[in-house]
Amino acid sequence: MGVDLAPLNSHNPESxxxxxxxxxxxxxxxxxxxxxxxARTQKGSARRHKAVQRVGRLHHVVAERRATAIHRVTKQLATGFATIAVEDLNVAGLTASCPRHGRGSRPQSATEGRPQPLHPRHRTR
Known part of the structure; x- marks a missing residue:
């Protein structure tokens, strides 16, 4: 079984x-x-402490839901197949040489890329 961990979706045996x-x-x-x-609370107040706790709890809920979803899919794969192959790609290395998304994708201006000579008034003697 091959698993592709693409940014948008991942492979599942059923679908x-x-x-x-x-x-x-x-x-x-x-x-x-x-x-x-x-943001509307005053620093150091009890109400602010409660608001901080609430924001943290909501972020924790999101993290737990993500972990549960990943665990559910990986458990399905582990119980459904005897062998699973996972390839760890160096995505940064792959996109570095890409003409559209990697290094060199920005056009250089006339002054960028090579040093320009200083005007005679600004040179140190």
């Missing part, structure tokens, strides 16, 4: 792909309200 559940996007409205409430 072709497992969609990314996007837990942060689903919790974003509650998280935004909690962070706005936190």
């Amino acid at each position: 072709a792909f497992v969609e990314n559940p996007r837990h942060l996007r689903t919790a974003m409205k509650r998280l935004q309200k909690a962070q706005q409430a936190l």
